[in-house]
Every structure is written in C-alpha cells, then in structure tokens.
Amino acid sequence: MAAYSKAQKLKAKRGRPSLPAAEREANGRKSRRKSAVVLRLIETEKEVKSVAVANRVKMGMSIKEADTQEAGSALGRLHLLNPDEITKVQYEAGMRMAKDYARYYALTGIPFPTIKAHDVRGVRGHSNVDRPDCARAAANRIMKIEQALGEVDMSGRPVTSVTKKVCVRDEAEGMHLPHMVQYLKRGLTALAQHYELT
Template identity: 40%
Template sequence: MFEASTRIAAAKRAGKAGRPRKADVARYPGGQIKHGETEREVRSVAIAARQSHHFSGAKGVDVGSPFAGYTLGRMFLDGKLTAHERAAGDEYARQMARYYSLTGIPFPSVRAQSLFSVKGFEGETTERTRAAMAATNRMMELEGVLLKLPEGPRVKTTVFNVCVMDYEVLRTMPEPQLAWLKRGLTELHWHLGLSREREAV
C-alpha cells in the first residue's frame, strides 16, 4: 500500500516537472517527438541564411528568387545588370557547363565538380564524341566573340569568373571591371540571338 502511494506521488511530481507536453505533435510509440521538417521550414531556413549572408543591408529584394542563388543573379537583383545581360550570362554558363560535361573535364568551380565521376571518351566517332566536338566548337566560338572585343582577354576573364566560376567577391567589382562584364554580356546576348531588338541604352 505504501509503495503504491509512493509511486502515484512520484508520477504526479514527474507530470508537473518541466515544461508541458506539446499538443498535436506526431510521436513515436515511446513518446518521443517525430522530427520531420516540411519543405516550407527548410525553405525558410535557407532564405534566412541567404538574407543574412548575401543581402544583409538590402531592403525590398526578393531573397526567395532563383536569381538570388548565384553571383550573376545577385548582381541582377542589385540592379547592376539588365535582364538581357543576365540572360546572356546564364546561356554562356549553360554552354560552358555542356562543354565541360561532354568532354570529361571537371567543371572548374569547386562547388560544382565531382572528381571521381570524370571520364574521357574513346577515339571512335560516336554520338557522344560528336556532341563533345559540337560543344567544343561552340565554346571556342563564344570565347572568340569575347576575345575580339576591345580589352578582350580582360572581358573574357571577367565574364568567365562571374558566370562559370561564380566568384562572390566579384559582386562588388570596381566600375571599369563592371564595364568589361557588361560589354561582354551584351555582345554575347546579340551573338546568341537571345533578342531580336537591341535594348535601349
């Protein structure tokens, strides 16, 4: 009798100790809460991190936009690049990524390469080798377009470092370097035929 009353008193004390149990929470049979994050919760954490890391002083910027996920897009959201220039940079990056994936060269950005899945291709002409040759020719064509511009090597390097290498430090590049980037992206825009009408300057 004494033991039963002691057990009941201990259970009552334990029930009152600590914070109250959360209501309407999925639990395991042992009473532990099932931890499962929803897509909305994960997205909110990612957006908050992006806001604090890349847009800490900015107001009115759509941090949830897909453009906020890479340097060229962030420069577009900052108002440094036009939509035409951003589209040209995206297409240039897409063509370069195609070239690197088809030729077996690891993508130069450390954040995007897999060192253990790089493979070359055989000497015979297959569909893959034809695609790799086409991608190589396209890459050389785009580089030629950039190199023919005034101060071509600087323009090409700036465009490559922003669009392909995704260097965040270039988001705050000085005005002369920004002019090289804009010149290269504008020339790529018209060469790639992304728009039939020239943008008003």
C-alpha cells in the same frame, strides 16, 4: 510540459536542450513514414531558404528581390542591385553562356571549374564520351563564345576572365570595382550580340 514552480523552471534550463518537436517512432527514432519524411524535408528547405534570403537582404536587396531565382547567382545579384549597369538582356546572355558551359563540361567529362563541384575520390575526366556528336556540337558552341569574347577583349584577356568568373564559376569577388563591372558589361554585351538577344 509547462514549468510552473521556480525549481521546475530552473530544471528545464539545465542540461541538454530538448529535441525539436518531430513525429517519432516508439523507440525514439524519427518517423520513417513517407509523409513525415516529406514534411521534414520541406521544413529543412524552408530553413535553408530563409538563411539565404536573410544574407541577400544584408547585401541591400529587398525581401521580394532576395526571394527571386535571379538572386541565386552572382550575375543575378549584380543585375538586381545595379539594374542600370547590368541590363536584363545582358543577364539573360550571361545565363545562356553558363548553360552552354555546363552542357559542354557535362558532355565532355571535364570537371566543372569550381571547388563546389569537385569530388576528391572521383576520376578526373573521361576518356570515352557517350555522345561524341553532342560533345563536338557543345565544343563548337564554346569556341564561338570564346571568339565573341575575344573580339572585344584587350590584351591580357580581362573581359573573358571576368565574364567567365561571374557567369560560369558564379564568383563575385572584386565586382564592386568599377573597372571589373565595365569588363563584365563589355563581355555581356558581346554575348547578347552573339546570342542575338539585342
């Protein structure tokens, strides 16, 4: 309804703002028809994506880069913002490491080491593994990754910890410091050789 008089305009501003336009049932509830639900989900996804893209643009990315899949991870953002520092091969090696760790945690029942994945009411770990042969293969893969990172690591394991922090836990704190980027580059180079991507 369009407000024409001054009184109607003031009345429209007062009180609770009107709900966004959505298809509704006769009782006022949002429509539960499948087409209406799908449309609402698509609109919600677009809103969430626009917020994420806007935040990435604030970091210094172009809108085209911010909308890519690579911009969704800490390692991908480092690659997009500093392509001379983190190469495409290093990025791919880091993503393969992340997939190997995710598979290892899923098969062994170990909770993923990030606060985003924790369930307060959930059980920590499983004593019985459904597929022990797959779990053993995943564990062997992780041991080889640890060995490859350990060979280039200095005392105190900074290369391993920084590489896991960025690739596995998807955290980027401190990655503006040059020595942290150098540790990450060394780890990713070792991973690229391990995965035979170079």
